[in-house]
Amino acid sequence: MNAFDPLAATAQYLHMIDPVREARAIAYTQGSHWLLLWGWLLSVAIDLVILRSGLLVRLRDRIQRNKPRPNLAAFACVTVFILSAAVLRLPWSIYADWARERSYGLSSQDMAGWLTQNVTTTIFTSILGGLVAIAIYALMRRTGPRWWIWSSAVCAVLAFLALAVAPLLFLGVFNDTRPAPAGPVRRAIEGVAQEAGMPASKIVVFNGSKQSNNYTASVVGGPGFATIVLSDTMLTGEVDQSEIRAVVAHEIGHYKHNHLLILAAVVAVLAGAGLWLVDRMLGAVPRSRDRQSPLVQDPAAIPLAHLVFITFTLLTTP
Incomplete structure (x- = not known):
């Protein structure tokens, strides 16, 4: 089986994008x-x-x-x-x-x-x-x-507090949050989390569409209190599970590789x-x-x- 070439796949994807966009x-x-x-x-x-x-x-x-x-x-x-x-x-x-x-x-x-x-x-x-x-x-x-x-x-x-703790404490100041509902989106996210060896019991949705139309997610917190946070833009309209998996996997990668701690150290320096x-x-x-x-x-x-x-x-x- 041929090895996956990310550069070729990226180039192929970019050729599919409308020139105006x-x-x-x-x-x-x-x-x-x-x-x-x-x-x-x-x-x-x-x-x-x-x-x-x-x-x-x-x-x-x-x-x-x-x-x-x-x-x-x-x-x-x-x-x-x-x-x-x-x-x-x-x-x-x-x-x-x-x-x-x-x-x-x-x-x-x-x-x-x-x-x-x-x-x-x-x-x-x-x-x-x-x-x-x-x-x-x-x-x-x-x-x-x-x-x-x-x-x-x-x-x-x-x-560190701003990156890992504050998003959990202050998310409700501007937005309403709720547990991610059961369904294909939650199952897809739980599958990605399980593959990465991350507990997926804490998945919340906030009404991010109030501020932005972007398709976003993040993983905040630390060991024992990590939470996957989704904007409700990911649950409205036509749902693309492959895109959801890609976005969430990217954010889980930051968590698994301790990028929050590394970023806090870089900020300190x-x-x-x-x-x-x-x-x-x-x-x-x-x-x-x-x-x-x-x-x-x-x-x-x-x-x-x-x-x-x-x-x-x-x-x-x-």
């Missing part, structure tokens, strides 16, 4: 690459606007007018920064994350639904960012020049490198005469730190 897919992908650059330029401009406004400096000084309150100052400055940046970025987000997806037929979500989800996510992100800031700025004060090493460990834990760069870059900026601590320890300078970090992230994005 292929051109549309290429345009979407290449446009997404350009969005990385334009989004970075916009973020740089927003960081500079917030920095020049003096908003965070006034906020920091007001909080610490009578006595030092470093934790409250860190929380407030970072939370207000994230909220302010989100407001300034909103027109771009509407285009890049909502209108563009609808124009390519990848989403049917209305503006009201998208805005509600965006506002909820922004509020949650700002509060979480403020809490993380308390930890990182405390590490700056207590560990000195090596704060970025300890902070990268914090980032590793957060990355990159975060450490980015934080080290922030420390070096902000350390080179002249300090104000009335400030005794390094600029990097000033939460009002978070726009500068963010500017350095997002530039590093852009350059290290595959």
